[in-house]
Amino acid sequence: MSQEQTVNDTLSLEAKALIVLLCAVFYVYAFQLNQYLFEHLSFSQGVNWIFIPSGLRLLFVLVFLEAGAVGVVAGSIFVNYTLSPDTNVSNLISGFLSGASPLVAHAIATRLLGLDVSLSGFHARQLLKVSILFAVISSVLHQCWYFLTGQTDNLISSMAVMGLGDWLGTVLVLTAVTYTLKLVRRLLPK
Numbered sequence: 001m002s003q004e005q006t007v008n009d010t011l012s013l014e015a016k017a018l019i020v021l022l023c024a025v026f027y028v029y030a031f032q033l034n035q036y037l038f039e040h041l042s043f044s045q046g047v048n049w050i051f052i053p054s055g056l057r058l059l060f061v062l063v064f065l066e067a068g069a070v071g072v073v074a075g076s077i078f079v080n081y082t083l084s085p086d087t088n089v090s091n092l093i094s095g096f097l098s099g100a101s102p103l104v105a106h107a108i109a110t111r112l113l114g115l116d117v118s119l120s121g122f123h124a125r126q127l128l129k130v131s132i133l134f135a136v137i138s139s140v141l142h143q144c145w146y147f148l149t150g151q152t153d154n155l156i157s158s159m160a161v162m163g164l165g166d167w168l169g170t171v172l173v174l175t176a177v178t179y180t181l182k183l184v185r186r187l188l189p190k
Contacts, residue, residue, distance in 0.1 A: 011067070020070045023075065024071045026071075030052050038051075043162075048161075050165055056072070057072050057101065059177060065106070069099040069100065071099075072099040098142075101138035105130060127171070135163045138163070142162060143159040
């Protein structure tokens with residue numbers, strides 16, 4: 001059993017609820033920040049050339065596992081309803097896909113590829129592999145759903161751009177977290 005799984009199992013229900021709430025709030029604010037910074041770079045509705053919240057999706061799952069994924073689902077559903085209050089089923093499924101994508105990527109990375117995806121053991125090569133895996137899974141799941149529901153006309157180009165935008169956002173967030181952790185470790189007394 002991995003260290004992160006052990007820590008996650010020992011959290012109280014209240015602590016997990018707080019993690020879910022904080023992840024949802026950070027996700028919503030990251031979405032708003034992304035809109036502010038990169039709205040002019042959007043490819044189409046819901047498809048961005050750079051998407052910072054995708055990095056938080058993966059980060060929250062790497063750190064908090066299921067509680068992080070539930071927080072992403074909650075934040076994503078909230079964002080979806082602020083953008084399209086009339087599409088209930090689509091908003092719920094899209095929100096679910098936002099939280100499920102990093103969980104699926106985490107499971108594939110750890111169980112099938114044997115990668116150590118804990119933040120303490122992260123190296124550039126693992127960052128690259130996991131971020132690409134996550135971006136592909138996220139874009140394929142989301143764009144297939146959007147195509148099936150008539151929300152996108154061009155499946156392949158939307159999938160490619162969303163994958164690139166998710167990957168760039170993920171690399172930005174995980175790189176920032178990695179360097180921040182290194183800086184904090186250097187500044188803390190030993």
